[in-house]
Amino acid sequence: MSAKRNYGSLYAAPQGLWLLLFFAAPLVIIVAYSFMEKGLYGGVEPRLSLDAYRALANPSLLLVAFRTLLVSLVATVLTLIVALPCGYSIARSGNQSLRLFLVIVPFWTNFLVRIYAWIAILGNEGFLNDALRALGVVADPVQFLYNQWAVVLVLVYMYLPYAILPLFSTIDKFDFTLLEAARDLGATKLEALRLVLLPNIKGGLVTAILFTFIPIFGAYAVPLLVGGKDSYMLGNIIADQVTKTRNWPLAAAISMTVTVLTGLAALVFLFRSRKPAPQSVEEPAAPLGVAGTSAVPSGGAR
Amino acid sequence: MKGSDVAVSALRKSFGNFEALKDVSLEIKKGEFFSLLGPSGCGKTTLLRVIAGFEDPDSGSVTIDGREVSGLPPDKRHCNTVFQNYALFPHLTVFENVAFPLRIKKVPSRLIKDQVRRHLALVQLEGHADKKPSQLSGGQKQRVAIARALINEPSVLLLDEPLSALDAKLRQHMLLELDAIHDQVGITFIYVTHDQSEALSVSDRIAIMDGGRVLQVGSPQQIYENPKSEFVARFIGDTNLFTGPVVERQGPIARVEAAGYGSLLVEANGEAPVGARVTVAVRPEKLRIAGSPPAANPEMNVFRGVVEEPVYSGFQTKYLVRSVPGAAGQAPGSSLVVFRQHAQWSEGVPDIRWKDEVYLSWSARDAVVVETDAPGHAAAVDRPAGTAAAEAGAAVRGGEPPDPEGRAR
Numbered sequence: 001m002s003a004k005r006n007y008g009s010l011y012a013a014p015q016g017l018w019l020l021l022f023f024a025a026p027l028v029i030i031v032a033y034s035f036m037e038k039g040l041y042g043g044v045e046p047r048l049s050l051d052a053y054r055a056l057a058n059p060s061l062l063l064v065a066f067r068t069l070l071v072s073l074v075a076t077v078l079t080l081i082v083a084l085p086c087g088y089s090i091a092r093s094g095n096q097s098l099r100l101f102l103v104i105v106p107f108w109t110n111f112l113v114r115i116y117a118w119i120a121i122l123g124n125e126g127f128l129n130d131a132l133r134a135l136g137v138v139a140d141p142v143q144f145l146y147n148q149w150a151v152v153l154v155l156v157y158m159y160l161p162y163a164i165l166p167l168f169s170t171i172d173k174f175d176f177t178l179l180e181a182a183r184d185l186g187a188t189k190l191e192a193l194r195l196v197l198l199p200n201i202k203g204g205l206v207t208a209i210l211f212t213f214i215p216i217f218g219a220y221a222v223p224l225l226v227g228g229k230d231s232y233m234l235g236n237i238i239a240d241q242v243t244k245t246r247n248w249p250l251a252a253a254i255s256m257t258v259t260v261l262t263g264l265a266a267l268v269f270l271f272r273s274r275k276p277a278p279q280s281v282e283e284p285a286a287p288l289g290v291a292g293t294s295a296v297p298s299g300g301a302r
Numbered sequence: 303m304k305g306s307d308v309a310v311s312a313l314r315k316s317f318g319n320f321e322a323l324k325d326v327s328l329e330i331k332k333g334e335f336f337s338l339l340g341p342s343g344c345g346k347t348t349l350l351r352v353i354a355g356f357e358d359p360d361s362g363s364v365t366i367d368g369r370e371v372s373g374l375p376p377d378k379r380h381c382n383t384v385f386q387n388y389a390l391f392p393h394l395t396v397f398e399n400v401a402f403p404l405r406i407k408k409v410p411s412r413l414i415k416d417q418v419r420r421h422l423a424l425v426q427l428e429g430h431a432d433k434k435p436s437q438l439s440g441g442q443k444q445r446v447a448i449a450r451a452l453i454n455e456p457s458v459l460l461l462d463e464p465l466s467a468l469d470a471k472l473r474q475h476m477l478l479e480l481d482a483i484h485d486q487v488g489i490t491f492i493y494v495t496h497d498q499s500e501a502l503s504v505s506d507r508i509a510i511m512d513g514g515r516v517l518q519v520g521s522p523q524q525i526y527e528n529p530k531s532e533f534v535a536r537f538i539g540d541t542n543l544f545t546g547p548v549v550e551r552q553g554p555i556a557r558v559e560a561a562g563y564g565s566l567l568v569e570a571n572g573e574a575p576v577g578a579r580v581t582v583a584v585r586p587e588k589l590r591i592a593g594s595p596p597a598a599n600p601e602m603n604v605f606r607g608v609v610e611e612p613v614y615s616g617f618q619t620k621y622l623v624r625s626v627p628g629a630a631g632q633a634p635g636s637s638l639v640v641f642r643q644h645a646q647w648s649e650g651v652p653d654i655r656w657k658d659e660v661y662l663s664w665s666a667r668d669a670v671v672v673e674t675d676a677p678g679h680a681a682a683v684d685r686p687a688g689t690a691a692a693e694a695g696a697a698v699r700g701g702e703p704p705d706p707e708g709r710a711r
Contacts, residue, residue: 180356181389183376185403186454195402199393 034252042246052253087167146228163208170204305489306457313362322348324514337501340511381458382451390435397431535583564631567666581673588668589640
């Protein structure tokens with residue numbers, strides 16, 4: 001045993017150092033700041049205070065929190081509605097690699113550039129309005145940008161690949177004969193998908209939801225660039241507290257609340273989805289000598 | 303009799319350039335245990351999937367009880383399928399798997415409980431209702447799949463190589479159980495298999511398929527004893543094949559100048575005129591093997607040879623016997639396969655061993671003409687059995703019959 005030393009922790013050291021420097025340390029700083037008094041020109045005064053947390057009860061802040069939740073839910077649901085058929089068709093297609101490649105292509109362009117691309121499409125002088133006017137559908141440009149729907153649209157676009165990829169990988173492992181079996185047993189196409197496909201790709205669904213909901217909940221750039229005054233989200237409030245209002249403890253307190261709440265929600269969600277399915281109504285009666293009359297090895301779990 | 307008639311006619315189905323079904327027509331009777339037997343790629347599974355509704359035929363019709371069903375989706379057909387890999391729903395318990403079709407039909411829970419219990423009893427799985435499929439053995443999964451397919455009370459049950467994933471012993475057992483279930487529910491079973499022993503042992507009738515066509519339909523006895531083509535003769539069981547022209551007819555008996563084996567007699571029911579080139583098959587168990595020449599009999603064929611390979615398998619020994627030089631008409635390379643049953647095996651019975659010189663004999667009535675080529679036509683297929691050896695005049699090792707799986711069973 002002692003002849004072979006376990007170098008596992010040594011190999012893990014770089015990653016540990018990285019996490020310590022760029023994840024744990026900032027988190028500790030934010031926690032600490034959230035319990036301090038705000039400095040006059042930004043920064044913090046190193047005195048213990050709960051002012052920041054008291055300020056959370058502010059109705060306008062709660063309104064933004066509620067809106068953020070709503071936008072995140074709507075955007076996540078829409079993302080899943082688009083991602084499910086995409087993942088399904090990629091998994092069933094003959095040229096998976098090409099299609100996956102196409103899903104990943106947008107990542108080669110900077111996040112901000114892609115948001116600006118949407119502005120170029122949806123703006124008053126954008127492609128879409130130009131096309132609509134050229135076709136004579138509208139006379140004056142339609143205001144697509146700077147509202148809640150623009151935010152949702154661009155968020156769905158941004159996080160679609162994060163939902164497609166995990167969904168694809170679970171659907172790819174799904175045994176499609178199960179759908180045939182369901183159809184054979186009397187289920188319509190939709191029933192087969194709902195009763196057999198969905199329960200069997202739960203893992204991918206959970207991952208897709210977490211990968212979209214959590215980043216959307218903390219969205220900052222999208223609402224800032226394509227949203228209006230009424231589409232501010234928590235991310236924007238936090239940024240404003242740091243850069244404009246200069247209330248760092250409040251920014252830290254909001255961040256902490258969001259982190260703790262989404263963390264807890266994710267944990268609950270993961271835990272619930274791992275729970276075994278409810279037992280059937282049949283009571284587990286195992287009369288001896290009834291089942292075991294054959295040469296079948298009973299209980300040979302594989 | 304419960305169940306339905308199933309008929310397919312002039313079915314064609316292609317996948318890209320591959321023609322899976324080329325003009326297939328079959329009539330399956332109510333309540334029949336009907337097997338589709340053939341090597342992999344012969345189209346048997348495609349045919350089953352067309353009947354189930356998973357594939358639409360390119361042309362042709364499928365009728366169940368005289369009603370055209372092609373174009374109907376699987377959920378609108380009165381047949382259910384037992385899949386090769388069972389296709390149990392992994393997220394549901396055994397109970398819920400079997401209950402699935404009833405839940406779809408919105409049957410009240412009380413009735414579901416009752417029916418599921420009845421069907422689990424049918425397949426002897428009462429104690430396993432709450433297990434997940436992953437906790438079951440292969441044989442148990444198979445039973446769940448059968449119970450689930452039967453709970454809708456279909457009039458036709460389609461079975462796609464249902465036993466292929468089980469080990470040999472269990473397969474035998476499940477086969478008998480399937481037969482018992484068939485007797486009990488009385489519906490039409492259409493059973494796809496590549497295993498001839500499975501098909502022979504339980505089927506009422508068998509269709510032999512190859513290359514997208516049905517070659518022969520008949521009872522297991524007809525298929526085995528009277529194959530209508532060389533393929534069928536080779537595919538089912540071991541067989542000895544001869545080819546040559548008919549040189550003489552005397553009533554039903556034809557004399558065939560078999561290449562490599564000399565002049566042989568065969569009972570040909572009018573289908574082999576003098577001059578026709580025929581292929582003749584004799585099953586190895588029809589041959590008698592003895593250390594001395596058989597008593598003279600005008601309808602007996604005799605082959606002299608040396609035991610080259612005795613293969614002992616308990617209930618019988620299989621001998622490969624190769625021609626000895628000097629025997630009339632026999633080419634040096636020709637050989638025959640013979641089975642000798644050990645019905646009265648005892649110390650006193652003279653054993654036949656390796657290198658022994660033996661006489662094989664068989665009656666003309668036990669030989670069947672499996673293929674006839676009209677006079678003037680060249681044989682369609684090269685016959686490996688003796689022909690090459692005879693023509694080349696060299697000791698080419700030929701005449702060994704194909705080795706279909708499961709001959710030891």
